[in-house]
Amino acid sequence: MTAHAEQKLGASDIAAMVRREISKGNLQLHDRLQPERVLAETYGAARGTVRKALNLLEDEGFVEIRPGSGTYVVHKPDDSSPAAIDNATPLELMDTRFALEPHICRLSVLHGRRADFDKMETLCTRMEQCVEDPVSFSEADTHFHRALADSTRNGLLIWIIDQIANVRSQDDWTRMRHLTLDAATINQYNAQHRQILNALRTREPERAATIMKEHLETARLSLTRASET
Template identity: 65%
Template structure:
């Protein structure tokens, strides 16, 4: 791997890739936790945190006394309507949804949800010099916020919005906008949003999310003008 000790976010990312590419299929049971912890060279607590993250994201379900089973279904997405969506339209759509998502996180979030978001903030902060790794963790953070609402329709809509981030135009804009300075600013804003959610301050969390999205929109607008 990288030579550094793997954390729960790293293990979740590895398992997510294995599940997405079909190494583990729907309804398969994962190997025993002790076996998996040994395979990845991590403590069982680290593995449990990774599986909890994947459960929030809908990849697995852990049944007491039985094991952990794959629940991920590959979505059939009609990409055609999304291909003409530009990054600024993406931000506008997020403006309409994510501030209220933060309010719902305050209402429905658990300590486990907040710990997952904390781990993703850590992951983003470790990626100041790696825009690709930051973007992956950033997407996971916003998806985890949606998952915390427990609202299946909102979760689905955010999934559709995030499909745009894999398209060529978004990739080009990411290269233009993501440098160390803007990543640090985004990281500070993510922390502020999470702290407001933890403190159960819904309107403050919503307003901080608006500020974060306004920063992203300004950055994209400037890049589009170059």
């Protein structure tokens, strides 16, 4: 052990050290921090102090504290993505998705295979089991839209969708979005996902595109609703 014994550490000191571990990359996305009781010992502080530090980091959006489970990293270490992606606003993002995803539905009807749709079906089922868990739902939702893009077999489109997914995950908006994801909204999304999938399976490009537009319109509404709060 390398001598932390030097000085007494306050809550904000500990927060700073953990924050640094995260942006340095020693702690990566989805990693679980050591339990509060262990951190307390390694930093030579009381559990209550560590707890304050972690709450600070949670407010800053670096970690997510899950009672009974642990504290997890929710922050991507500085990758140098283009400014256009980092600074994209939620509304810009929605307009871009409005451009892409309905047409992606049409292409999916043309190029998608049974296996693609089966995968999307699996994700639908998973999302339907996440009605009470906005975070997991949101993650599965991202995968659903990625799987949809996959089914077009268009590497360029898939790449663009991936870039867009980065916008969604990095921002504070994600947290705000989770707040707007009540059970009713999630159920509505799930119904729309199913309808889209059905339209793809029955090879109805325009119907799939139309439902996708409705889906995005729903999402846009819940977004504006959230920003007015």
